[in-house]
Amino acid sequence: MDGWCAMADRAASGRRASWSQARRADGLALRNAIPDRLLPVLVAAMAVLAAMALAGATGARVLSARWTTGAASIVTVQVPRPDDPALSAPIAAQPAPLSRGDAVLAALADMPGASRVHRLDRTELEALLSPWLGHGGGFALALPAVIELHFDRAGAGDADALAARLNARAPDTLVERNSLWSDRLGDLARSLQTCAILAVLIVVAVAAATIAATTRAGLGARRQAIELIHSLGATDGYIAGRFARRTAVLAFTGGLIGSLLALPLLVLLSHLAAPFAGPPAMATPPDASGWAGLLDALPLPLAVTLLSLAPAAALIGWLTTQVTVRTWLRRLP
Amino acid sequence: MIRLRDVSFRHEGVRDDVREDNQGGIALRRLSFDVPQGGFRWLLGPSGAGKSSLLRLLHLAVRPTSGRMEILGMDMDQTRRAALARLRRRIGVVHQDFRLLPDLPVFDNIALPLRLQHRPEDEIRDEVLSILDWVGLRARATARPPHLSGGEQQRVAIARAVIHRPALVLADEPTNALDDQQASRLMELFQDLAGLGTTIVVATHNDGLVRRYPAHELELAHGRLVRDG
Numbered sequence: 001m002d003g004w005c006a007m008a009d010r011a012a013s014g015r016r017a018s019w020s021q022a023r024r025a026d027g028l029a030l031r032n033a034i035p036d037r038l039l040p041v042l043v044a045a046m047a048v049l050a051a052m053a054l055a056g057a058t059g060a061r062v063l064s065a066r067w068t069t070g071a072a073s074i075v076t077v078q079v080p081r082p083d084d085p086a087l088s089a090p091i092a093a094q095p096a097p098l099s100r101g102d103a104v105l106a107a108l109a110d111m112p113g114a115s116r117v118h119r120l121d122r123t124e125l126e127a128l129l130s131p132w133l134g135h136g137g138g139f140a141l142a143l144p145a146v147i148e149l150h151f152d153r154a155g156a157g158d159a160d161a162l163a164a165r166l167n168a169r170a171p172d173t174l175v176e177r178n179s180l181w182s183d184r185l186g187d188l189a190r191s192l193q194t195c196a197i198l199a200v201l202i203v204v205a206v207a208a209a210t211i212a213a214t215t216r217a218g219l220g221a222r223r224q225a226i227e228l229i230h231s232l233g234a235t236d237g238y239i240a241g242r243f244a245r246r247t248a249v250l251a252f253t254g255g256l257i258g259s260l261l262a263l264p265l266l267v268l269l270s271h272l273a274a275p276f277a278g279p280p281a282m283a284t285p286p287d288a289s290g291w292a293g294l295l296d297a298l299p300l301p302l303a304v305t306l307l308s309l310a311p312a313a314a315l316i317g318w319l320t321t322q323v324t325v326r327t328w329l330r331r332l333p
Numbered sequence: 334m335i336r337l338r339d340v341s342f343r344h345e346g347v348r349d350d351v352r353e354d355n356q357g358g359i360a361l362r363r364l365s366f367d368v369p370q371g372g373f374r375w376l377l378g379p380s381g382a383g384k385s386s387l388l389r390l391l392h393l394a395v396r397p398t399s400g401r402m403e404i405l406g407m408d409m410d411q412t413r414r415a416a417l418a419r420l421r422r423r424i425g426v427v428h429q430d431f432r433l434l435p436d437l438p439v440f441d442n443i444a445l446p447l448r449l450q451h452r453p454e455d456e457i458r459d460e461v462l463s464i465l466d467w468v469g470l471r472a473r474a475t476a477r478p479p480h481l482s483g484g485e486q487q488r489v490a491i492a493r494a495v496i497h498r499p500a501l502v503l504a505d506e507p508t509n510a511l512d513d514q515q516a517s518r519l520m521e522l523f524q525d526l527a528g529l530g531t532t533i534v535v536a537t538h539n540d541g542l543v544r545r546y547p548a549h550e551l552e553l554a555h556g557r558l559v560r561d562g
Contacts, residue, residue, distance in 0.1 A: 025441040026448055027434040225434050231394060233422030234449050235415060333396055333417070 027225040028239070030246040033218035039211065039247065040254035043317070046207040047258020047309050048265075050200055054305045055266050057196035059273050062299065064189030075149040075159060077166065078174040079104045082145035086169045100170035101145035107169055108149055111162070116150040144174075204316060211247055211320040218243065219328050230332050240325035244318045251317030255310030263298075263306060270298050334532060335368040335391060335501070340400030342386055360386035362556045363400065368534065370500075373527045375543050376536040377560075378553035384536040385429065387553065388503045391534065392426050393417055405500050405532075422450060425494035427504035431486045433478040439489050440465070440474040446497040464492045467522075483510035491519060495526065502526060504535045508542060520546045 082101030098106065101119070108117045120128065125143055133141075163175040219226065226239060298306065342361040361383045368374050376384050389395050391404060402409045407420055425446070433442050440461055447457045465471040468488040478486055487510040494502060502523065508516035520542065523533050534551075537543065543550070552560035 027437050029436055228432055232446050232449055233418050235418040
């Protein structure tokens with residue numbers, strides 16, 4: 001019989017047959033090492049928790065933004081005895097002295113940074129007081145003029161200077177900065193946001209620990225094969241890459257399942273939170289028919305978060321496995 | 334080529350107070366020898382002399398405790414981990430216990446070194462079928478190692494060791510489970526490979542084989558090199 005070297009040379013120089021059932025069987029048997037049931041289920045559970053926490057973070061951020069850019073940018077001015085004459089008439093052309101209310105309005109009209117000045121009418125005042133004084137109007141009390149001064153941005157305008165300026169025209173005028181309480185609400189929202197982000201980080205850490213434990217179990221199960229292919233010249237990168245691809249696919253699957261499970265919950269929470277987070281139009285129930293409808297029902301940041309859960313899970317799985325396998329391989333020469 | 338200078342190797346985890354004992358973890362003591370490219374060496378010595386430890390050292394499965402070792406022109410003291418993997422791909426090993434993967438068919442066991450070199454599958458197919466013909470196991474290509482006899486498993490291990498035309502072949506008792514005819518064919522293969530420039534080191538207890546195929550001998554006793562010639 002011919003020597004094998006000569007036979008192999010002839011084969012190599014001959015026609016290359018197509019190998020239709022090409023396989024990359026390298027003995028790692030990753031389907032056995034990392035089973036395809038446990039990890040996706042665990043990652044799906046983590047993804048649901050992460051979605052809930054992210055929803056909390058997103059909600060807190062939206063509320064914080066709304067409170068900061070909404071209420072905090074308004075200054076409320078109260079003018080007692082609004083119909084009494086103001087102290088002086090700064091405009092020479094004015095035929096008669098202005099009332100205190102009108103004088104304050106005139107002073108606010110050219111306020112730098114102010115976008116809108118609005119004096120609440122009688123109906124609006126009654127609506128404002130109705131929780132305390134009841135409906136029906138016709139209050140016997142002498143009501144002050146209430147003027148809302150809207151600024152372009154939160155915190156604009158010096159309330160003390162404004163108060164001094166207005167008191168020069170209408171003594172006893174009160175200037176109330178809404179940012180005082182909105183700042184506190186903003187702090188509360190930011191605390192909630194921080195807690196939610198911490199919860200997400202904990203979920204990520206637990207997910208990474210779960211993936212690392214699963215990977216180590218897989219490495220133990222395939223130790224003989226790994227040591228063999230390592231001795232045949234497989235690099236750490238090759239072995240880690242094979243394991244990492246497997247866990248990334250399983251984690252992606254788990255993330256996808258978790259996202260789908262979390263979607264109806266998030267839609268429901270978004271619907272409940274809508275009145276606090278946006279203008280009245282957002283509070284109307286969304287048309288949640290079909291998947292597109294469900295996604296439409298979510299605020300954009302939450303929809304993006306939900307769509308990114310599966311890729312994020314895959315990335316966490318891939319990175320965790322790379323680190324775990326490469327660390328494990330260090331014990332081999 | 335292989336070059337060892339004062340190479341010693343001690344098994345890890347052995348207490349210092351038993352170090353000076355002859356079997357106290359020191360497997361190899363101050364070995365110095367050269368094997369040129371295309372050289373053939375018999376590695377001889379009684380059981381426990383250190384033959385398998387030396388083969389493990391040459392296969393880079395362990396690192397020397399002291400001394401300098403050069404394998405295929407690379408100094409082990411200055412070789413980085415990634416380069417070690419590339420170097421291992423140029424080495425073929427026949428282990429005494431074969432070390433076949435039980436859940437892979439014969440074909441895939443033999444194809445492992447080629448797949449780790451990312452060779453095209455059609456090329457792998459040709460190469461593997463060719464060597465399967467040579468070792469007489471083409472009909473067993475889809476069988477799994479646990480269903481093979483000892484001799485068949487050894488032939489698969491030999492095929493896997495040489496399929497990628499390594500620059501260095503290390504064989505630990507490669508003819509243990511082979512009959513005389515198969516052992517002779519293996520020796521002819523080793524001689525062919527050596528003629529093509531492959532360096533070959535074969536550890537054996539088979540005195541008859543050594544007499545039939547006389548070559549340079551490295552003899553170990555108690556971890557020391559007692560003969561180089």
